[in-house]
Amino acid sequence: MSDQSFQSFSEFYPYYLDEHRDRNCRRLHFVGSLLVLAVLASVLLTGAWWWLLAIPVIGYGFAWVGHFFFEKNRPATFKHPLYSLMGDWVMFRDILIGRIPF
Template sequence: MSAFASFRDFYPYYLNEHRDRRCRRLHFIGSSLVLLILFYALFSERFVWLWLAPVVGYGFAWIGHFVFEKNRPATFRHPLYSLMGDWVMYWQVLRGQVKI
């Protein structure tokens, strides 16, 4: 996979790597749990919980890729754009622009 000139160029590729609804659902669940963990850690001041956020977020996403999509997560080749894509897709799911 070649380098992308911008996130705008990357995002269609990212969506193509998430064609299976079950994978998108797992991404959405993982991202939602990450937000809950972040809020809990910040408001309870129990910052030790923050280590769990990437484990949960990537764990759910990678299960979706390895089990349902049968592809390698874009995180391995494009970590920053992939993280950005996760949150753009999350927002688009909330807005009904991407179906889960």
């Protein structure tokens, strides 16, 4: 299914969730996204713009550890970068509101 082409994000998101069945992987995604938000807030408050360079390392670093060590699959980012980024934030929201277990 990873080679599948998706016509919309709503078609992609169930696939994305299927690639994040492991709770530890989802937790690492959540922590990485939360840290990205913290860095953004810090940049806005301090004006230390160079911290923006850390955002991809933080966001992808946590997520990829989850995939390679817990989920044992390749991140969807490699084949579906935009939908995957959107999926990260939708899953973050879904975890935050309790729709998906943390």
